[in-house]
Each structure stands twice: as structure tokens, then as C-alpha cells.
Amino acid sequence: xxxxxxxxxxxxxxxxxxxxxxxxxxxxxxxxxxxxxxxxxxxxxxxxxxxxxxxxxxxxxxxxxxxxxxxxxxxxxxxxxxxxxxxxxxxxxxxxxx
Numbered sequence: 001x002x003x004x005x006x007x008x009x010x011x012x013x014x015x016x017x018x019x020x021x022x023x024x025x026x027x028x029x030x031x032x033x034x035x036x037x038x039x040x041x042x043x044x045x046x047x048x049x050x051x052x053x054x055x056x057x058x059x060x061x062x063x064x065x066x067x068x069x070x071x072x073x074x075x076x077x078x079x080x081x082x083x084x085x086x087x088x089x090x091x092x093x094x095x096x097x098x
Contacts, residue, residue, distance in 0.1 A: 021076075022076060022080055025074075025077065025080075026076055026077065026080040027080075029057065029077045029080035029081050029084065030080045030081070030083055030084035031084060032057075032081075032084070033053040033054070033056070033057055033080075033081040033082075033083075033084035033085040033088070034084035034085065034087060034088040035088075036049070036052065036053040036056060036085070036088075037049045037050055037052075037053045037084070037085045037088035037089050038088045040052060040053070041088070041089065041092045045096070046089040046090075046092040046093040046096065047089070047093065049085075049088075049089055049092075050085045050086065050088075050089040053081065053084075053085040053088075054081060054082060054085055056081075057077070057078060057081030057082075057085075058078065058081075060077075061073050061074070061077055061078060
């Protein structure tokens, strides 16, 4: 039982460390791209779903944050978009290979 508690504590510390680096905004980018891919994978193949989500993430950063000045373009947000999209696309992609 102690090994399970140790493992949970390590996972919790790891997630806190990531959160301190990416903040609320990074979590939102991750979750939105994850949700986009998860929904699109019901209709499209995982690779196309992944690229659509990444396109949306880039468009948000370039247009909304950059061109319109509603925020600040941050590569951190793009990496969070990629991580969320990749984690959502990976299981359906692997399943399609089996």
C-alpha cells in the first residue's frame, strides 16, 4: 500500500510541477485541443483530427493574440495545443493500426 501512496505522491508532484510551468492558460489550451481531437476522431481519421486542432491553435495565437492584439503570442500555448492534440489522437491512431 505504501508503494501506491508513493506513486500517487510522485504523480501529484509531477503534475504540480507542470502546472507551475504552463499555468491556467496552458491547461486550457491542452484541454481544448484534446476535446477538438476527441470529437473529430468520431468522424475523421486521427491524423487529420490532430492537424485540424493544431491549425486552430496556431490560428488562435496568430490571429487573436498576434494580429488583433487580444493577447500575447506564446510558444508555450502552441506546445500545450500539440500535447493535448497528440494525447487525444494517439489511442485512436494506434487502434487503427491493429
